Structures are given as C-alpha cells and as structure tokens.
Amino acid sequence: MKSQTPFFIHISKNAGTSVEEVFKSKGILLGRYDPFYKKHNLHWHTPPSAFTKCQKDLFQKEISSKTTFIIHRSPFQRVLSEMNCKWGNPQKKNQGSRRKFNNNLRQYLISVFLRRLHNKLYTLLVQLNFLNPVPRDHWIPQSHYLKYFSAESHKIKVVPFEFLSQGVSEIIGRQLTVPKINEQASSFKHDSSSISNLNKALIILAYTDDLINHKRLLKKEQACVCSGLITWKNFSFNSKWDR
Numbered sequence: 276m277k278s279q280t281p282f283f284i285h286i287s288k289n290a291g292t293s294v295e296e297v298f299k300s301k302g303i304l305l306g307r308y309d310p311f312y313k314k315h316n317l318h319w320h321t322p323p324s325a326f327t328k329c330q331k332d333l334f335q336k337e338i339s340s341k342t343t344f345i346i347h348r349s350p351f352q353r354v355l356s357e358m359n360c361k362w363g364n365p366q367k368k369n370q371g372s373r374r375k376f377n378n379n380l381r382q383y384l385i386s387v388f389l390r391r392l393h394n395k396l397y398t399l400l401v402q403l404n405f406l407n408p409v410p411r412d413h414w415i416p417q418s419h420y421l422k423y424f425s426a427e428s429h430k431i432k433v434v435p436f437e438f439l440s441q442g443v444s445e446i447i448g449r450q451l452t453v454p455k456i457n458e459q460a461s462s463f464k465h466d467s468s469s470i471s472n473l474n475k476a477l478i479i480l481a482y483t484d485d486l487i488n489h490k491r492l493l494k495k496e497q498a499c500v501c502s503g504l505i506t507w508k509n510f511s512f513n514s515k516w517d518r
Contacts, residue, residue: 281305281446282341284431285319286420287363287413288356289346290439290453297443297453311337320412323423331423338429344446344499347417348436349489350482351475354380354414355467363413371464377471382407384477387414391481418484424502431502435492442498 283305285291295306307319315333323334357363358380386406389397400406424431434442440453
C-alpha cells in the first residue's frame with residue numbers, strides 16, 4: 276500500500292529544521308519549504324488553531340488527503356533549546372552567567388503562563404516593560420498546535436522527539452535517518468543542570484499539559500501515535516493564545 280503524502284507542522288525547537296532538510300534531500304518539500312504556506316502568506320510555525328476561518332478552510336483542504344504529523348518534545352529540553360536560539364531568545368548574548376540565564380528564562384516562562392491564562396494582562400505587562408515578550412511563534416505550548424485537531428475529524432500523527440527517525444520512517448513508509456541537527460549546538464553555554472529549581476517549577480506550571488502528554492507518548496513505547504488515541508486537553512489555557 277502506497278503511503279500518503281506527508282504534511283509537517285513545525286513546532287519551534289522540536290527538530291523541525293532537521294526533518295525539513297532530510298525530506299528536501301528526498302525531493303519532498305515540508306515546513307518552510309512547503310509551497311502551501313508561501314501561497315497563502317502563512318508562517319510555517321503558526322499553530323492551525325490560530326488561523327482565521329478562511330485560513331482554516333484552506334488548511335483543512337490541504338491536509339485532507341495527507342498524513343499530517345508533528346514532533347513532540349519534553350518541555351524541559353525544549354525551553355533550554357529556546358534559550359539557546361537567536362529567534363526564541365533575542366537576548367542570548369546577554370546570558371553569560373547562570374544567574375543571567377535563569378533571570379531571562381524566568382521572564383519568558385512567566386510570559387508564557389500569563390499569556391495562556393490572561394492575554395490582556397500579559398500584553399499590559401509587556402508594554403510596561405515588566406516582562407519579556409514571547410517572540411513570534413516561539414515558546415508556544417505544543418498542546419496549542421494539537422488543539423485544532425482535537426475538534427476536527429482529521430487525525431494527526433505525533434512523533435516523540437526521542438524516537439525521531441523511527442517515527443518519521445513509519446510515516447513515510449521507508450527507513451530514514453533524521454539527525455538532530457542544531458547549528459547553534461557549539462555555542463550552547465548552558466544545559467539542564469543550569470536551570471534553577473524555581474524555573475523548573477515554572478516550566479511545570481506553564482507547560483503542564485505538554486509534560487503530561489509527552490509522558491503518555493513515551494509510556495506507549497511507540498514512535499508514532501495518532502492523536503485520536505490520546506486526551507490532549509488537561510487545561511483551558513490554550514484558547515488565550517489565539518487572540
């Protein structure tokens with residue numbers, strides 16, 4: 276049986292660039308190379324749930340005959356990667372010490388939590404320079420990308436970051452090796468041991484649903500899981516991100 280054409284939804288810092296480059300080398304354009312996004316002037320990082328009604332209709336038509344998939348990663352590793360990314364953390368050059376790193380990380384985590392809980396309060400605090408603004412299409416909860424699919428008939432495949440090559444191979448129907456390429460790895464100054472206990476608690480608070488869902492994926496011991504088999508809704512914060 277011939278595999279369906281894949282459609283990839285790129286979540287920041289979840290090996291999306293690696294996946295796009297590997298598929299491009301095979302002649303398949305995904306993510307930032309996918310002509311769908313350019314044709315409709317959409318950013319490939321944007322969650323489908325944040326699209327306008329017209330954009331959602333176009334998106335649904337596009338994916339209707341395709342195998343849609345995302346990569347899901349532990350929030351602890353993902354926020355660390357965001358902090359070491361020039362797009363996720365524009366102040367990267369100013370985080371030399373562990374103290375500065377954690378102060379900056381705390382600002383972002385509070386921003387993520389407040390934006391999920393009360394978007395107007397988040398906007399006000401950013402305008403008053405009390406909080407770092409969340410960079411465009413970065414730091415977004417992974418559950419927010421899945422929110423769209425919980426209300427639609429179209430099933431989405433979820434690949435745990437830890438089983439990247441195996442999961443992608445299952446989707447495309449042939450063996451692929453996807454190296455977790457990160458051009459900024461050599462410049463990383465901090466690792467998980469650098470994260471303070473306070474910030475670890477804030478990660479749990481801001482990304483609780485992502486953390487629970489990721490553990491569920493790993494417990495299944497499968498490289499690729501259909502979202503219809505998992506309950507993604509643990510909290511009601513996600514709707515605030517649409518505004």
